[in-house]
Amino acid sequence: MSRHLSGERLAERSFVARLREVLADQGHPLTAAEYERLIELCGDTHRASGSPSVQLAQLREELTELKQAQDLSGRRLAAVEEETAGLLQELFQAR
Structure with missing residues (x-):
């Protein structure tokens, strides 16, 4: 932990996620x-690191995050389209 806080070591997202869990468990x-x-x-x-491997890892994480957001958006859009189709069908039946 001290190496992370001193900047001697870069924290990965998984570390931050685990830190969040530990802090929550501790109240x-x-x-x-x-x-x-x-x-x-x-x-x-x-991104500011001078290490290409660290920068590459960050870009991979960001790409994964974007893909997940895109998948979620696609699922939401599909659900909205399905709901719209159902409402249109109800409208035509009501007419």
């Missing part, structure tokens, strides 16, 4: 805004 939960800020800072430090 000191992070707010959603605090957690998102830690994730943002984590990404900033990785």
